[in-house]
Amino acid sequence: MKQLSPQLAKWSHVQFEADHFLEGAFLATAALMAVLAWLWVGQMVASQSLQARFGLLLVGIIGGSVWLIYYLYRRYYLPAVIIFLILQMVFITLICIFLHDLKFAYFFMLTVIMGGSFLGPVGSFSVATAVAIMEALLVHSFPGSLQGGNILLPLIILEYLAALISVQTTQGLYAALEAAEISAQTSQEHAEEARKHRGELHRTLKSLDVAYAQLQRVNGELLQAREIADAALRFKKEFAAQTSHELRTPLNLILGFSETMAFSQDSYGEKLPPIYLRDVTEIHRNSRHLLTLIDDILDLAKLDSGRMGLRFSLIDIRDVLQEVVDTVQPLTQAKKLELIFDVPETLPGIWLDRARIHQVLLNLLSNAARLTRQGQIVLQAKLREEPSELLIQIKDTGPGIPADMLSQVFEDFLQVDETAGSAGTTGLGLAISKRIIELHGGHIWAESELGTGSTFSFVLPVNEPFLSRTVISNSQVGQTRATQPTLVMMAEEGSDEIKLLQRHLDGYAFANASNWKDARRLIENSGARVIITDEPTNGVFDFHNSAVPVITCPLPNSKETAQALGIAGYLRKPLTIKAIRTMLKQKVPEAKTLLIVGDDPSTLRLIERMLQGAQPAYQMFRAYTSKEALVRVRAQAFDVVILDLSLSNTNNIALIAKLKNSPNTTNIPVIAISGREEDEAIPDRPITIFNPKGFTSTEILKYLQAILSAVPPAGRESGTSVPVLPVNRPA
Numbered sequence: 001m002k003q004l005s006p007q008l009a010k011w012s013h014v015q016f017e018a019d020h021f022l023e024g025a026f027l028a029t030a031a032l033m034a035v036l037a038w039l040w041v042g043q044m045v046a047s048q049s050l051q052a053r054f055g056l057l058l059v060g061i062i063g064g065s066v067w068l069i070y071y072l073y074r075r076y077y078l079p080a081v082i083i084f085l086i087l088q089m090v091f092i093t094l095i096c097i098f099l100h101d102l103k104f105a106y107f108f109m110l111t112v113i114m115g116g117s118f119l120g121p122v123g124s125f126s127v128a129t130a131v132a133i134m135e136a137l138l139v140h141s142f143p144g145s146l147q148g149g150n151i152l153l154p155l156i157i158l159e160y161l162a163a164l165i166s167v168q169t170t171q172g173l174y175a176a177l178e179a180a181e182i183s184a185q186t187s188q189e190h191a192e193e194a195r196k197h198r199g200e201l202h203r204t205l206k207s208l209d210v211a212y213a214q215l216q217r218v219n220g221e222l223l224q225a226r227e228i229a230d231a232a233l234r235f236k237k238e239f240a241a242q243t244s245h246e247l248r249t250p251l252n253l254i255l256g257f258s259e260t261m262a263f264s265q266d267s268y269g270e271k272l273p274p275i276y277l278r279d280v281t282e283i284h285r286n287s288r289h290l291l292t293l294i295d296d297i298l299d300l301a302k303l304d305s306g307r308m309g310l311r312f313s314l315i316d317i318r319d320v321l322q323e324v325v326d327t328v329q330p331l332t333q334a335k336k337l338e339l340i341f342d343v344p345e346t347l348p349g350i351w352l353d354r355a356r357i358h359q360v361l362l363n364l365l366s367n368a369a370r371l372t373r374q375g376q377i378v379l380q381a382k383l384r385e386e387p388s389e390l391l392i393q394i395k396d397t398g399p400g401i402p403a404d405m406l407s408q409v410f411e412d413f414l415q416v417d418e419t420a421g422s423a424g425t426t427g428l429g430l431a432i433s434k435r436i437i438e439l440h441g442g443h444i445w446a447e448s449e450l451g452t453g454s455t456f457s458f459v460l461p462v463n464e465p466f467l468s469r470t471v472i473s474n475s476q477v478g479q480t481r482a483t484q485p486t487l488v489m490m491a492e493e494g495s496d497e498i499k500l501l502q503r504h505l506d507g508y509a510f511a512n513a514s515n516w517k518d519a520r521r522l523i524e525n526s527g528a529r530v531i532i533t534d535e536p537t538n539g540v541f542d543f544h545n546s547a548v549p550v551i552t553c554p555l556p557n558s559k560e561t562a563q564a565l566g567i568a569g570y571l572r573k574p575l576t577i578k579a580i581r582t583m584l585k586q587k588v589p590e591a592k593t594l595l596i597v598g599d600d601p602s603t604l605r606l607i608e609r610m611l612q613g614a615q616p617a618y619q620m621f622r623a624y625t626s627k628e629a630l631v632r633v634r635a636q637a638f639d640v641v642i643l644d645l646s647l648s649n650t651n652n653i654a655l656i657a658k659l660k661n662s663p664n665t666t667n668i669p670v671i672a673i674s675g676r677e678e679d680e681a682i683p684d685r686p687i688t689i690f691n692p693k694g695f696t697s698t699e700i701l702k703y704l705q706a707i708l709s710a711v712p713p714a715g716r717e718s719g720t721s722v723p724v725l726p727v728n729r730p731a
Helices: 006-011 018-046 054-074 076-101 104-142 149-263 274-303 316-335 354-371 403-408 429-439 474-480 498-504 516-526 558-565 576-589 603-611 626-635 651-661 697-708
Strands: 313-315 338-342 351-353 376-384 389-396 443-449 453-461 470-471 486-489 509-512 531-532 550-552 571-574 595-596 619-623 640-644 671-674 687-689
Touching: 018 076, 018 531, 054 076, 076 104, 104 149, 104 443, 149 274, 149 576, 274 354, 313 316, 316 338, 316 351, 316 354, 316 376, 351 354, 351 453, 354 376, 354 389, 354 429, 354 651, 403 443, 429 443, 429 453, 443 558, 486 498, 486 516, 498 509, 498 516, 509 640, 531 603, 558 571, 571 576, 576 603, 595 603, 595 626, 603 619, 603 640, 626 640, 626 651, 651 671
Parallel strands: 338 376, 470 509, 486 509, 486 531, 531 550, 571 671, 595 619, 595 640, 640 671
Antiparallel strands: 313 351, 376 389, 389 453, 443 453, 550 687
């Protein structure tokens, strides 16, 4: 059987997988041999050469052989062939015995040839050997009654010769069958491998279809999110402009009147009593602080920088602590709380953003005063040696904070049970305070026990500025060499450009210069690294041996806004006495009659109050609408028109065009005042870097690296931000 004889088949070069090539020939040969044997037996019985009983036996052997071979050959080819050959040998042997003649053994050569054809070379010689043994047994068993015993040796020789001829004739056939079998197996393996790969390919294609569908869905969601983000960006810009005006307009009145009352009392004809003057000064100081916070918030909204601008300077922290205590003290006195100021008389100067730290302290102290019903509040400051840092603590005897809420009190919009619903609380105060402290290089934490009170603590580094941004005066430039590098800004002191760079460029001090001569002197005195200007240089200046580069870039400023509007000057709210008087002296030094146009009587009265007592004295008139202003301008010649660009009266913008288009009024200077942010006023000009001595290859690569780090990804629209790289403090 195939399963029982694999080694034999391999040794005899018979491949079971190739059996089907021989099955048809084998069955036809067996059938033909059976028919011939049956006819031969019948002929011998008819001629009485063979007894009838022996003939019946042989016919029975022939019929049994046919049935057995037909039953076995499809499932067990090798056993069927062996049985067929054995039955042939038995049949021929019986013929020799029944006829008493060895000459019939010549038929064994057919058996040998068939053995070689169906079993291969080994089968052929095996059959020849078996036949030789069978013939020798016949001669030995019937020595006297068997004729032809003398032909045994030639008979055996002929049988082996037949085996040899069979081997030679079938060797090529079996070699071809073996090669065909190997090819068939290889093809089958390849087909199986291809089937597996096709299955994997189908699975991969199905996965790709699913992934493509998901990608299409994600692309649709991204497109929708992009549209939402663009709409949000537009809304944010509109909101920033609207909020800027809505905040600056009332703050303009608070700051303007408080400044006039505190520092220009001559405008009222009499001085304020000291007690009132102190309160007005406090109002003005806190209003300036509020203006700083508003500027920072609007800068974040406008620039989309994701950063909070800080302005570092060397300050006396004790003064800041005392200011906060003085601000909160009326609230603690009203609630009959004891406010303890436990701060050493002398503390080292610390590089801080005064306004921001004031904001943190005011937030913590006001929270303690608001939530504490009885007892005391302690503001404590201690200097630590290792590491060199200042510890500030605010302790209260309030209701306390649950232990499970302590780790979350600094999260955005989170309110503990005691503060939720409190008037004026949004849950942002502590989160903003944490961010401010971390920007200073410190950290903040809270400790509390229910029913006993809470302690909020934070530490600040003492030795060096964490990030220093200052604006220095021309007389201080020599002092900055050892502390921080200086940048020279070609702009007026206190201008929008300097304020913007001051809030958002880390690690530098700024010195302003109004002309190139002053800029060169500042470079020589302070060792400034670069000059920044919004005016094209065209390479026409010479700094002798100086190798300081000049960066030309468009920056949002009042001058650009004025040029965009086609007017003489532009002032942003809140107004200051110095700003409006300086603007008039620069733009219209000979002016005497002023027309002040605006729909808010308080704003017009503030402008008049700021200009009272100025030299030269001005004669001022009011107009509350653009129509009224046109009538007055046509009836009377004014030296200058001061125009309040309020959002509620958009006709004021049209008034500028009407004044410029009329021959009688086109030469009247117009100075506009507005609290709106004008992003569109920034001119579309390239940013250039110029160095009189040129650049080395190393410098060029560094400039390119810095520029490429700020380039937004492809496809990002204007107005979206690029994450700002961290800036190390310059040496």
